[in-house]
Amino acid sequence: MKSEEQIMSKPATPNDVETETPREEPGEAAVEAVVRLEAEVADLKDRLLRALAETENLRRRAERDVSDARQYAVSKFAADLVGVADNLERALASVPAEARRGSAVLKTLSDGVALTGKDLMQVFEKHGIRRIEPLGERFDPHLHEALFEVADPSVPSGTVSTVVSPGYAIGSRPLRAAKVGVARGGPAAAADGG
Template identity: 50%
Template sequence: MSTGQSKRTDPAAEDAAPGTANPESEDRTDRTGGGAQAGSESASDAGDANGESDHAAAEIARLTAENEKLRDQALRAMAETENIRRRTEREKEDTAKYAVTKLARDLLDVADNLRRALDAVPAETIEASEDLRKIVDGVAATEKGLIDTFDRHGITRIDPQDEKFDPNFHQAMMEVPATGKPGGTVVQVLAPGYVIHGRLLRAAMVAVAASGEPPQRVDTSA
């Protein structure tokens, strides 16, 4: 073998030489590393999706609770508004009903005086005088007109003769003994009472039968 002849290099030896990269090995490494990275990215995406789902659920719960709170407030406000409306209507009706209370109370004395004038004239005197009868008829017509006006405004006369005494509508001025009626019975109406739409305007002034019977006299002359 001559010294001038060049050496032939073994291709397999060159492939196995140190420091030389193996293409197949690099390809396997790339595939392994890429799979691990893809798995990590998938897990990260799944975690993000779960986090977003939890956040959405919490937001829905918060909005639901807020909606219930606002609904409750709205219902309470509606109920309060309805109560105010009803109270206003009731006060308006009461004002309309009792607007004439003061005037009616002042006119009660007029009604009393008309009745006293009629009661003061004896029936036989009226029959004896035509002129007096006309005057009495005029006074009676005036009294009736006043009472009719009271009725139109819800003012009703109380005349509790022979009725049980009622402290809500009657005022006892005296007790009358030995009337032969049960105790507490109205035996005389001194002045009639009046109510306006069921509310007391003036109590009837009455005399009532005394409770119990007076003691019987014992005859000791025998």
Template identity: 50%
Template sequence: MNDRPENERATDQTDAGGPADINVEASADIAEGQDNQADFEAFMRLAKENEELKDRALRLAAEMENLRRRTQREVADAKSYAVANFARDMLAVSDNMRRALDAIPAEAKASDDAGFKSLIEGVEMTERDMLGALERHGVKRLAPEGERFDPNFHQAMFEIPNPDVPNNTVLQVVQSGYVIGERVLRPAMVGVSKGGPKAGAADAPAEPGPPNPQSEKDA
């Protein structure tokens, strides 16, 4: 018979690697597995947050770049078109100078009056200097004679019957047109051909129509 107390026998089983040791090891494995799962979930959560922050940073950088480009474009436009209204007024002055010069009879221009010739030369020089100053500020003159009619830059005033040139070719410029940058400051008033051969579909000129009002709205 085994007269040893029950607690001593339990102690012997524990010291010998009995069921108590197995339970402790199993509990440790479970706890380690739970810790690993928690660490993995935390890692995945941090990785997701990192991707979201990275994506947000990229979008913010793209927005800042777009804002920078838009600001540069607006500043450039402001510089290019700041003189548009002033240039348009100066063109009216230049037109009056040209009308005055064109109104001088040919015999008067051919006269020997030195004072009158000096006056004509002075007006012509003033006109050239004014147009040159405008050109230095981005205002350029349109010379569409012989070109196809373009309603964005030309305003058709009348038609000229001519069977020898394609329809809607600019044959006469009544008043010069001007652009500033890429905008129309004033369309050229022109006469276009009528009755000539039709151009191909790819080369057909536009039908005469009103000028592009962009310059009036944007300038």
């Protein structure tokens, strides 16, 4: 056995002494790395939020496009059928009322044409197509086509006083503008305060 003196006189080796390594304070490099990583996380988070927002906007836009496509897909076809509705009305107007009363054949033919026109209007309504009858309304260049002016001091200027041909719209979009005569010479039309 070794005596205490022998142990004490022997120089200590690294294995004999438990060395405590002092905790190092974070260095500048570590702080810079943390700051850099936090900035990178913030940037990635911002990019993710922007990508999610863009995806949501695309989804909404696609839904709106699909809805518009459903609503307005028949626009060209409907615009062509508007002429058919006009021709049915002209056919009815071409037969005088006296002739209809005097002839059973003309009455039956007129009734058939009138029913066909009524059915066509029901089909239009079913598909969101409405007839624009603007008589007495304020002139709207989006829905009306002014063909002439009428001097009429009894109604406000800018009021539709004559409808030459009705217009048609599908949803909020016009298929065909109503062809109208617009009054002038009366008091100024009141602006919509809506």
